[in-house]
Amino acid sequence: MIHQLEPITALATAPGIGAIAVIRVSGEGAISLTNKLFRGKDLTQQPSHTAHFGTFRSSADAIIDEVLVTVFQSPKSFTKEDVVEISCHGSEFIIRQILTELTSAGARLAKPGEFTQRAFLNGQFDLVQAEAVADVIAADSAASHRAALSQLRGGFSKQLTELRQQLIDFVALVELELDFGEEDVEFAKRDQLRGLMQTIRGVIQPLIDSFTAGNVIKNGVPTVIVGKPNAGKSTLLNALLNEEKAIVSDIPGTTRDVIEDELFIDGVRFRLIDTAGLRDTTDTIEAIGVARTRQQIDKAALVVYLFDGTTTTPDDLLQAIAELDESGKPYVLVGNKADAVSDATRQTLDGSPYALSAVANVPGNVPTAPRIIWISAKDAQIDALKTVLSARARTDSAMQAGSSVVTNARHLQHLTATDDALAHAIAAIDAGTSADWIAMDLRIALRELGELTGEVTTDDLLASIFGRFCIGK
Template sequence: MILNDTIVALATPSGIGAIGLIRVSGTATFEIIEKMLHKSIKGKKSHSIVLRELYDTEGVIDEVLISVFRGTRSYTGEDTIEISIHGSDYIATRLIKSLLHHGARMAEPGEFTQRAFLNGKLDLAQAEAVADVIASEHQFAHEQAMKQLRGGYSKDIQSLRGKLLNFTSLIELELDFGEEDVEFASRDELRNLVLEIKNRVDRLSDSFTLGNALKKGFTVVLAGRPNAGKSTMFNALLNEDRAIVSDIEGTTRDSIEELIQVSGIRMRVVDTAGIRDATDVIEKEGINRTFKHVEASGITLYLFDPSHTTPREVSSDLGILKNKTDRVWTIANKMDLFTGNLNDFGVVDAQVSAKDANNVVALFDKIVQELTSEISNLSNEIVVTNARHAESFRLCSNELQSILDGIENSLTGDLLSFHLRSGIKALASITGEIDNEEVLGNIFSKFCIGK
């Protein structure tokens, strides 16, 4: 990666728009733009905006606004200008062509952010958060990306690394004393420290399953016997007649899913074929699909009609479902018709009447509450949503476990130090204190051009 050339890219989508934005960054930024101006912008302070006409050999290209960012005060950490043009592909192409002619080159995807990282404006986890902020389509994803952009667990990681490094140097000092039987690093203290750090790292690592599910949309599967009212609840949630509802058992044969938002959390709700011993091949296939969805669900809501289902049937259904997924809630539906006692049915998590949408929203709020409290229990509301980070936390945790086992078995100092260093390296890779070109290239290539 060459840092001393000047890069250019269109930062807005191509096509017609009120405004288009072209970014230029690098040491020759101001030298290049001066060649296209009749009236210089020399002496314009950082963070000022000037109105100018830009020219190529053919004549005027456009009347533009130029935002000036000097030196380290820019996003990339180097001289940058942002040119706001009239949003036309013709103008953008002609302007970029002229910038290239005067010595700039086209930026690679993510290269502006990569420069920000290489110039120390952002750490790697923050740089990745920039891509997540741009990609975020709902409140949860946006919140997590913003937290990470503002530093997220970067500060935590730094402090954990610092503590581990301290111990590593003490242990390595022991090694210098060779034969002499000295112990600068108290093994008890090391054990406590490693336990504390492992606890934190494990919680972050565990939060990925939930964090990733929430980022992509938390899957809620509606399951139960035919006629339990699954499609009715599905329609109530969407507020439209999306799925066919009828009193004929086996109405829904294929699964249908839709996205909804509940208190800032995106949910993928799946209506499924009712579970029974079907003889029809199509219905059988539908029920197979139901089970596949249950297996992949974040939560499965088991709906039953207490007027037409026995406690024994409910408990048998629950046995099957809980075998396939961890989180199953039991929902008594058609409570408008039921006059008996629910006690015999074991734990019932909610009572609803899907037909009049009674208690349905409250039920989904309850799911959100549970997820929110789980997040805060896991790691102070910061969850890991990035697979690369999750893998590094897992690697670090393994090394920490090896240290704990090692202390137990009086492992020699050099081996303890090896595991300490590997653990530190795993943590460091999250914030980018690594010098692996390939990893870096891979991360930034996923960005869009102009960011």
């Protein structure tokens, strides 16, 4: 059943002055309400999905603007209600006037995310897909767009909904067994029930595992540039960003605080973090910077260790590799000042046994990647590093097109709780536990899956989710 609620209206395009703006009206009477203020064709007599040119007028019949009005009749609209979209000139004054007239005529200003909430309530899509609307709008890289679009098109939620329905059928049989508690009957075949739960866990567990990569896709890859003072970290940051973001100086310890910016490589966002040089120092301020550098390493998804190829010895590099290995973070060894490094030095650093330990930590473990990436930050000769960074992202399965990935902490919470409940139910079956204990775990699993997809909801949950949306979405 499609519920036509009271008409609501809001600006659907970004606020501010522009060539055009789109104002959306949705709900019962949206078409007739707009028709009262529109001079052109009778909108109530026009077929769905048609656009009509005319003038938008005040209640006093004064022309406010020339507009193009598009009509969408229920249920063939985003909200499944009657919807009108008014395209007008992007003047803030015109927008205010049109919204004022619409509210005076009987519409109400929409709350944040209310259009999408109505679409969800009317069965246009499930809750995971509804949340993906905001993610698609916020996507700022190819990877985040791909992940959001996958969820918007159903992603993993449709598969989980189908499996949940199968689980409901089994739960009904287990509940029926409880009604015959005094009799030794088994309506739900335990081997079939166990197999279904294992299938569901087989879908859920990779999704749980994908959250770390999904969080990186959504928020960017935290990439920390570390090394000793004067290795060229700030110069490298500037070269990657193609701007003078960080102060560059020959004086050791110039960078004393964390400097952060973003870089897009092949559609993936990297959050680059330049840090203070790693060394023991008696300078109080510099020591604070070094401590912050170590904190950033702990938070990083990837570490770029930069060293001066003209001054670094094999022992220096061996010590650095040992510290990086201890951190447990994936890292890239980057030799700077390649233009001034002799072939003999390169061969020594590239071919020594200690360098072999770094090959497993080359991002993505790319077979063709060198053990040490040689660059010249000063001359912006950094393509080799960009290639390796891109390869790191591309070899992550969660970055691949068509893969389902979890980017939302709420989804992770429900998936984890579902998996735990199913694990307990399987253990109960294996232990020969009575049906009432099995049923308890199955109910928890059903509730968690239902809250994930929106089949089980509360007003507070919907308010929390859609309250984070933009007004007009």
